[in-house]
Amino acid sequence: MKTKLKTLMLIALISVSTAGSAWAADVMLYVTRHGKTMFNTVHRAQGWADTPLTASGAAVAEQLFNPESKMKTKLKTLMLIALISVSTAGSAWAADVMLYVTRHGKTMFNTVHRAQGWADTPLTASGAAVAEQLGRGLQPLPFVAAWSSDSGRARETAQLVMKNWKNPPVLKEMKGLREVGFGLYEGDLDKNLITAAALQAGYPSDTALLEAFSAGKIQMDRMIDAIHEAEAAGTPSLPGIKSSGQAETYQQVAKRMVESITAIAKQAQQQGGGNVLVVSHGMAITTLLQALGDTSLREQLKNASVTLLRYTDNGQFKIESINDMRYVERGL
Structure with a gap:
């Protein structure tokens, strides 16, 4: 940590972000000419030759970094910014949160084509296997938090995903991540x-x-x-x-999903950002996407697919990918 702080202080001296609006990795180089020298005073050419600063040249150099100068104040501010805005993985915004939102593994009701919203059945053998495959595919990434709905199938999926991780985060549950409630149709045939x-x-x-x-x-x-x-x-x-x-309405589902994912993202952001695992459900995730303005999905989300959301440091969600099975494929 001490080395990182020293490094960040050094970065702050050469990476000046103006008006607080530049990217974390932007570098603003304040290139200044040296103070007045003896040769400057007597009008002699001074290329590779060198002469010392005059008194006025030394004075103007000191004024540039005077404790009362605006430049010094700006540099102090930037050093503070550097200490609290650490860019993770070298590519994300300083406090960005990457939410790996996945659908649970296949369950008994999925297999026999019965409606499963708030009702719950355990994962099948293939459902457990694909959850573990997803875990292997995600294993190279460091995760700062893990969440699931309070449904057993989501909880079991999350546990299997993290089963072989070296330093898995503590799994937390959130009721708001549940599947759509179907009322009397729970357990009825999908048809x-x-x-x-x-x-x-x-x-x-x-x-x-x-x-x-x-x-x-x-x-x-x-x-x-x-x-x-x-x-x-x-x-x-x-x-x-x-x-x-x-039986829920769209607005009820959309409200609780947006509130839940926002609360999860904000909590991770307050802790410095990073990757977060979120295990939810097919229609619930699709509802979330529509609530965030994306209606491009034209099929059912696959079991253990990843929908990647980026929560930026200005509180906006950016959809990076939908229904992505590449992490499962990497875990085969």
């Missing part, structure tokens, strides 16, 4: 859930709805709201049972 949403949204079948999503004709907000509206009328598979009141 029943999607068909009900399709009819509510004006499509003749589950296939038609999914094709519309793939074509960008309908977004996640309308799909979630259609599920909410369909659930309010009860489900054909549970005749006589009214709405549970737990």
